[in-house]
Amino acid sequence: MNEKKIIELKNVAKSYDGEMILDHISLDVHEKEFVTFLGPSGCGKTTTLRIIAGFVTPDTGDVVFDGTRINDIPAYKRHVNTVFQKYALFPHLNVYENIAFALRLNKVSEEEIFERVEEMLAMVNLRGFEKRDVNLLSGGQQQRVAIARALINKPKVLLLDEPLGALDLKLRKDMQNELKNIQRKTGITFIYVTHDQEEALSMSDTVVVMADGKIQQIGTPTDIYNEPQNAFVADFIGESNIIDGIMLDDYKVRFSGHEFECLDKGFDKNERVDVVVRPEDVDVTKPGQGMLDGVVTSVTFKGVHYEIIVNINNFKWMIQSTDYVEPNQNIGIYIEPDAIHIMKRSEYSGKFGDYSSFSDELEKLSDASEEEE
């Protein structure tokens, strides 16, 4: 990242009623970067955003904007603007006046206001909506108004708090592309909060994975997916089989009673590790012809592939395959060395990555958290 730092968080902590919401996090955001805070609800991502916006004051630590400490500068004097979760448009103003709001505060001439509002409306594809009542717009249209309203003052940083959470899937995909285009066109730094990992991976330059008030990993989408740092990240980003293993030597790991070749090194001899294998990287073979054998416990058709749960030595693996197998069938599996990723053990070891309780309980949990959002 060659661009200069625009926002720095230094050892920022915040607690409410004795409960630690943010546990001393530090983070740099660079100019023109698209950064996403990704994590489950309650992980502290929205609080972090609100600290940058100025709605929440951190208990300790510094918030630095463009080289200046801004802890004590109120929200209305900061050069950042926010797109709120439920848009928070002004219900008493029409589309035009909502977008013009920030300009009207600064005694901008009527002609310039008109010009800039029209420019914004064109950017978010809402030409002709000037006189509309914002309360009668669809969710997608309200979202566009909120983006235009936040961008009209040309902020250095735009904060987006789960802006697409209330939209349906198709519209969300379109808006993702549009947001990405707007960000490229304007060159404004975007800080984006979401619990949707796919959204984070497809839009961001940098993903910040958060859980329990801490930053778990910062990296590019490919880094985060291919080289997760711990079991939480591996499980939260995509599907993962996370198995206890022992690093026998460099490039040699043992798990599920079998010795595998891998591409990782630098661990202690016989160090206990977490092994991540992505479901799409497992090949199905005839029994006895692979590295491990197991019994298929369930098969679900997912459109692109089948999702197969296999019991191997009492550990349930998830495998994604385009070939159909029968439930209760014996199969073998084969894993390429580059499909194996080794992680240091962490506080999250053993909590994730086993699909024995999959489908019922976990789906319910994730549904509940989405409703809450």
Next chain:
Amino acid sequence: MNKKSLMQKAAAAPHMVWSVLFIIAPLIFVVYYAFTDKEGNPTLGNITELAQASYLEVFIRSVCFAFLATVICLIIAYPIAYFMSKAKPRTQKILIMLVMLPQWLNFLIRTYSWMALLEDTGIINTILGYMNIGPLHMINTSGAVILGMVYNYLPYMIIPLHSVISKIDPRVLEAASDLGCSPLRVLVRVVIPLSVSGIVSGVTMVFVPSISTFYISQKLGGGNFDLIGDTIERQFQTAYNYNLGAAMSFVLMLIIVISMAVMNRYSGEDDGGVIV
């Protein structure tokens, strides 16, 4: 379908009977008396009699006093309602209780209490006397009458304002400050425009009883400030001129209806998104 609508009619019946007996019928009587003479012959004489200077003075004074009381109530109530809505939900409940608490006392007793406070030898002047100030003449002034109105009707301004302001989405206020509004500008540009409906109902609920009151002006004004209500009361209770009293009531009703129509016009325009 028929059966259901019959059921609905039956359910609405008590309300219908109530309305006819206690709202429509009295109105018809008022109009009847207003436009007939003592023998029951139709006439406009009662209305034209009101054009006398002495009656006009009463009407103008009533409108002015009620208007002043309403404006003062609004100025006092708005900050109170605003800060109440910022408090924690539990505190808000207690504050609303405190606002309503004086209303548990009888209206007459509350007004008598003010007499005791304001009299030349009353409580306030006694205390001021200890400090070698005064005595200030407060009772039987126009100020005392307006004070009585403000004191009695203030809660009816606070409650609707509070209920509207507390319903404003806090995210909308955050959005305003995010876009560069100082706290004062948030108030002027967002909170006040979004509380217009509360202002309208508060103004209605203070203006209407203020313009028609008679007791407050008699007790705190010492009979020096005749209001419409006093004059109407006198026509019915002392002069036994029901026709003139009804004519006054009729004109008072017109004044109220016109004032409300003007108010509603303003609020209607605001909802349409025009910035005043």
